[in-house]
Amino acid sequence: MNEHDSERISGLLEADGMVPAVSEEEADVIVLNTCCIRENADNRLYGALGNLKTLKSEKPELQIAVGGCLAQKDRELIQERAKHVDVVFGTHNVQNAVTLLKKAKTDGPVIEILEEIVEGDYEAFPSALPVRREVDHRAWMTIQIGCDNTCTYCIVPSVRGPEISRPFGQLLEEAKDFALQGVTEITLLGQNVNSYGRDLTKNLKHNDPSDFDIHQAGLAWADNQNRRVKPLFADLLKSVGSLEGIERVRFISPHPKDLTSEIVEAMSASESVCEHLHLPLQSGSDSILSAMHRGYTGERFLEKAREARKGIEDLSLTTDIIVGFPGETENDFTDTLEVVAEAAFDSAYTFIFSQRPGTAAAEMTSEFVDHDIAVKRYETLRKVVNRSALLKHKDRIGRIEEVLVEGKSKKGTDFVTARTRQNKVIHLETNESLKPGTFAQVEVKDATYNYLVGELREIIATPKHRKRIPVMAE
Numbered sequence: 001m002n003e004h005d006s007e008r009i010s011g012l013l014e015a016d017g018m019v020p021a022v023s024e025e026e027a028d029v030i031v032l033n034t035c036c037i038r039e040n041a042d043n044r045l046y047g048a049l050g051n052l053k054t055l056k057s058e059k060p061e062l063q064i065a066v067g068g069c070l071a072q073k074d075r076e077l078i079q080e081r082a083k084h085v086d087v088v089f090g091t092h093n094v095q096n097a098v099t100l101l102k103k104a105k106t107d108g109p110v111i112e113i114l115e116e117i118v119e120g121d122y123e124a125f126p127s128a129l130p131v132r133r134e135v136d137h138r139a140w141m142t143i144q145i146g147c148d149n150t151c152t153y154c155i156v157p158s159v160r161g162p163e164i165s166r167p168f169g170q171l172l173e174e175a176k177d178f179a180l181q182g183v184t185e186i187t188l189l190g191q192n193v194n195s196y197g198r199d200l201t202k203n204l205k206h207n208d209p210s211d212f213d214i215h216q217a218g219l220a221w222a223d224n225q226n227r228r229v230k231p232l233f234a235d236l237l238k239s240v241g242s243l244e245g246i247e248r249v250r251f252i253s254p255h256p257k258d259l260t261s262e263i264v265e266a267m268s269a270s271e272s273v274c275e276h277l278h279l280p281l282q283s284g285s286d287s288i289l290s291a292m293h294r295g296y297t298g299e300r301f302l303e304k305a306r307e308a309r310k311g312i313e314d315l316s317l318t319t320d321i322i323v324g325f326p327g328e329t330e331n332d333f334t335d336t337l338e339v340v341a342e343a344a345f346d347s348a349y350t351f352i353f354s355q356r357p358g359t360a361a362a363e364m365t366s367e368f369v370d371h372d373i374a375v376k377r378y379e380t381l382r383k384v385v386n387r388s389a390l391l392k393h394k395d396r397i398g399r400i401e402e403v404l405v406e407g408k409s410k411k412g413t414d415f416v417t418a419r420t421r422q423n424k425v426i427h428l429e430t431n432e433s434l435k436p437g438t439f440a441q442v443e444v445k446d447a448t449y450n451y452l453v454g455e456l457r458e459i460i461a462t463p464k465h466r467k468r469i470p471v472m473a474e
């Protein structure tokens with residue numbers, strides 16, 4: 001989500017006539033887009049601002065702006081701690097970044113944080129703004145902002161606000177536009193993508209659907225006799241997945257409690273929806289899951305994972321896990337290890353619990369887990385995750401896979417980096433110069449726990465995207 005916000009900010013600056021600088025020293029404007037989901041992001045911001053102080057004193061016309069979740073959370077504190085910051089903006093007014101920078105030029109430092117987006121203001125959604133995409137063949141589409149869940153460790157609901165979905169028709173138009181531009185891979189983004197659209201259907205007429213209702217909730221909902229309040233994620237997957245030119249559809253992140261069989265069916269029915277499901281587990285202990293407010297047990301999670309694997313052929317399953325949540329005992333941690341081993345994830349993002357201000361878990365100080373114990377658990381968990389990841393990856397050796405080329409590989413000049421449909425990184429040995437966006441068939445030759453190595457067999461399609469010319473606002 002933050003990376004996508006960064007693309008929007010770059011897009012806005014470019015639309016205003018700016019060009020990317022090659023280094024910080026050469027920049028006239030530096031925007032730090034922040035994340036506050038874990039504490040080390042906080043620390044990094046103030047460290048980075050400290051480093052920029054010298055630059056600003058040598059070049060007073062340099063403008064420094066801070067945006068994103070941390071700005072939403074820290075507000076005035078940022079300019080109190082770093083007086084050389086010109087602009088602070090939050091998560092609900094990214095579209096004002098350029099105006100605020102101009103205002104700061106004449107009026108001095110400004111701060112603008114909105115509590116929530118203005119209703120119906122779809123410009124406040126990342127995708128509704130000019131985007132400078134880092135890669136031309138791939139695009140992100142924010143289908144929903146905010147989150148209505150109450151996970152007790154999580155700061156997102158307080159900095160991103162309640163869940164609001166973008167109209168179905170608008171998303172389809174945007175996806176079609178992407179396809180026309182030669183984009184072949186779309187990633188649908190939201191904090192809880194599988195509840196997408198529930199809020200939209202709440203506000204519609206349920207007996208006699210109008211064009212407006214169809215635009216809001218899509219044809220499938222309107223055509224159904226039983227027009228009830230329901231999430232529309234499965235419909236959206238099918239519709240985006242059936243667009244001509246869109247070869248790959250991905251999404252992050254679904255919530256296990258809302259993973260319905262309808263979604264599993266939509267994933268399996270739509271050829272372009274990739275065989276990858278990122279399903280955040282967070283913990284395998286029932287009592288910790290309950291203290292986290294996750295709405296499922298370890299066993300229920302495993303059932304969902306089994307159902308998904310059964311319904312979607314060759315599915316890769318990845319997850320997020322937190323260790324050291326307040327009150328987590330050795331037994332709770334063992335439960336997590338057991339669920340993780342049984343789920344046999346293809347990979348996992350793992351975190352040590354971080355106390356976030358304003359969250360319920362931040363108040364559970366008497367139950368905080370000793371940091372050294374949390375670190376030990378983290379290391380043990382990594383071993384279990386890496387073991388299943390290595391097995392999953394070794395299992396790919398000898399297979400022919402379709403990959404989408406991303407660019408240069410860290411492995412050397414004879415290699416390019418690509419991604420399989422399962423979202424695995426593959427370093428591809430080839431002496432042909434394969435452009436980003438190329439589709440190819442490769443044979444998997446080797447595997448580690450976090451990447452594959454392959455050899456080119458055949459190029460299936462070359463990139464279709466046109467080089468975009470920046471649009472000037474004036």
Ligand code: 5AD
Pocket residue numbers: 037038153154155280282320321322351352353354355356
């Ligand atoms: N501490 C540690 N990890 C967290 N996450 C979210 N909040 C916290 C926190 N307070 C992790 C969750 C989530 C991922 C994006 O970040 O695992 O799924």
Ligand code: SF4
Pocket residue numbers: 147148149150151154155156157191192255
């Ligand atoms: Fe945070 Fe839970 Fe919402 Fe995810 S579902 S953003 S973890 S509150």
